[in-house]
Amino acid sequence: MELFFDLVFVLAFIQVVALMEDDFTAHGVLNGMLALALLWSTWSIYAWLGNSLQARVGLIRIALLFVAVVTLVMAVAVRQAFTDIGSIAFSGPVVFAACFVIVRLVHLALRWYAVPDTRPRIVLLVAAPLFVASVLLFSAAVVPQRLFHDPWLINATQTGLWTLAVIIDYGPALVIRSWGWHIISARHWAERHGLIVLVALGESLIAVGLTSSGVPMTGPLIAALVFTIVTAAALGWIYFDVVAIAAERTLIQNSVQHRVAYARDAYSYLHLPMIAGIMLLALGLHKVVTIIKDDELHPSAAHLESLGLYALYGGAALFLLSHVGFQLRITRLLRRIIWPRLIIAVLLVALIPAADQLPAVVALGLLAAVCVSLVITEVLVAGGRRKELREAALAEDLRPEGP
Incomplete structure (x- = not known):
């Protein structure tokens, strides 16, 4: 199941490179790195989850299949994560942000299910930065275009909001010693990476x-x-x-x-x-x-x-x-x-x-x-x-x- 999940990231990595090539400037490369950071944190939290439960049985297997589908959509949306290219289609930045939120909420639910003794404080510590990062991503998707007409200001604002979202997404784990996880199998953990x-x-x-x-x-x-x-x-x-x-x-x-x-x-x-x-x-x-x-x-x-x-x-x-x-x-x-x-x-x-x-x-x-x-x-x-x-x-x- 985890190998199947990793196949989605083959496409995700290809899309990150394509995103940087579409805007082959220092700014475009920075945007690609920001998108990669959110994709990596998505992969990483499920690596932690997979080390604590059996991913090939029951509800977990179905949930991971669902997450793989949503992550695939997220991977396809990477190339449009900063620019909406369709007038009648769904907004690419909004789709990316929505998929990000969905996979994180499913992870939160699976974590509660997999670790029954997870304290509400731990769930709150995980949910709070998720909420802030999600608001920042949705804001980057819809707000700059309504505030500014200058493309440079729009791009700079989007990149700034994404940067804050990445900091919020990664920062808490640096100051909190443990999120309640354990590495049950060291071999499995090293092999996954x-x-x-x-x-x-x-x-x-x-x-x-x-x-x-x-x-x-x-x-x-x-x-x-x-x-x-x-x-x-x-x-x-x-x-x-x-x-x-x-x-x-x-x-x-x-x-x-x-x-x-x-x-x-x-x-x-x-x-x-x-x-x-x-x-x-x-x-x-x-x-x-x-x-x-x-x-x-x-x-x-x-x-x-x-x-x-x-x-x-x-x-x-x-x-x-x-x-x-x-x-x-x-x-x-x-x-x-x-x-x-x-x-x-x-x-x-x-x-x-x-x-x-x-x-x-x-x-x-x-x-x-x-x-x-x-x-x-x-x-x-x-x-x-x-x-x-x-x-x-x-x-x-x-x-x-x-x-």
Whole structure:
């Protein structure tokens, strides 16, 4: 059931990239990140819910199917979340806000059902920010157009209201130690987040594949496809090779009560910038293929504009920095691989001016080469400690979880 639910987010991530491409400016990218933040919080609260109940039986199964339907509508509405494009159709911003409210109310009801001893105070603490965030989203959908005629003021007001909604949505959990949840299965929790990272990486490949449809199979296009899969594979290796294993072991070895803080900070929060980095990377990859598609006469000489380069290189750097934060928060194992990641993240940002002088395909190839070099460096730096960790994790998989 949870995998089925995750399939909706394949479309949601594609729509986030499309939203940023529709308005390929710094403001449009910011709007895409805000939409992603609300989508991620929606996914995250159901990940918490799924760790506390059986999602394949009874009322829960039916409710999650209903939520999947509403989330699908929400995902389709992402591209229209800031702009109403139809005169006789439903307003896209209103549809997005309505779906957001519905999935949150269903979550609140399921939480009450799944955890019978949930105190009214906890429900109020969850419902209050939901109400405020919902009012802000509906206000962003209908108020600016009625107050202003200047498009810049309308867009700025919408973005401001969305920013407040995201802060309200995320803020309370930072100051409240627990929402009454527990991580019952550490393996299930770690696996769920690993799968959503794979979904995001898969979306970047899908975005490139969809853009490549109908493009002549030239040398630059084939090279771009190869560099894309190499880059995605390198980032996947960085996530899963050792740190994901060490993080899962940390959760397993801690008590149920102590898992909550790790799960909230390292997974619910620090995975968001990781996913955001992958979305920015996907936007940059999409732009590379678009350049090849639009410049068929000289595709190997076409350059990537500055914002595209910032998305391409900055997205990869954001992923690495977020993963360093994830590692620092949850595990003390293999700290020696942190410095290579920090150095490469800084190097990627420093390379943007130089990459601006290179053809788009070459700039992508340089990114792939840097990511592969980081993988090789980590394997060499980790050495025998990496092997010990992986073997210990394999042996631990055969034993039941801790307390």
